[in-house]
Amino acid sequence: MEPASENKGMWKYSGQWEEELLLLKAIIDKTELKETTKWGGPVYVYEKKNVIGLGGFKDYFAIWFFNGVFLKDEKKKLINAQEEVTKSLRQWRFASKEEINEKEILEYILEAIENEKQGKIIKPSKKEVIVSELLNAEMVKNPALATAFEKFSPYKQYEFLEYIETAKQEKTKLSRIEKVIPMILANVGLNDKYR
Incomplete structure (x- = not known):
């Protein structure tokens, strides 16, 4: 075990959501995503591309959709945690185990994988062309x-x-x-x- 004092950044509170995060992991395991560890937490990839991540925070735990901007989000679950900063990333937050709805979550994840397969990404904004x-x-x-x-x-x-x-x-x-x-x-x- 690592020392408790170590700051785990955005996974600092994962401990208090252990059971809930395991439930989410079990759902994600039903998909073709592979689990990796990046930035100190579980990130699920499709062909080396980040699709979703899990994190525990003080008041909630969340699934991150790295290219969540492309999800239809019919159930209105997703939020952009930092309006100005993040173009693609979206979060689905849960405050309790009861909020975990496997069917809905799988729908979102499968859509995210499908988007990844189609190569949907936000193109970086074109920089000014420089001529020397x-x-x-x-x-x-x-x-x-x-x-x-x-x-x-x-x-x-x-x-x-x-x-x-x-x-x-x-x-x-x-x-x-x-x-x-x-x-x-x-x-x-x-x-x-x-x-």
Whole structure:
């Protein structure tokens, strides 16, 4: 057992809902989801994608639907715990064992799995496109650089462009370009070493 003083974050109160969470687990076990542990609590995945999680809180225990935004929610069970922050995550809260309705819960979970199979996700909002005239000029001079740059995902291309173009002065931009050219040619993303 781990020391009681350890803060388990959002699963801090799981202990007081042990029986209830086991009931929910038994329901989830009837589906094709696989149980894993992430962020200190049970998370159920379909082909490595997070579908639902369970958590115990002070006044309630809950099922998290990672892409809950796509659920029809005909029974009006789901809430967005943080309006501004979470786009996709939805919570179904329970205050007692009596509120656990297996049939309803299974309906929601099966719908969530189906959505996952269809690949429904919220696309991150498109960032402004950044153009770096200076880098483009380098690529014209050096076709190998252009070819190497094209190999990066749009996200990693964006990181390079953002890094160059956030410099205020042209000479700083040029020195940043000097710095990234070898990385681009070596197929190393700007932030790879932190990933």
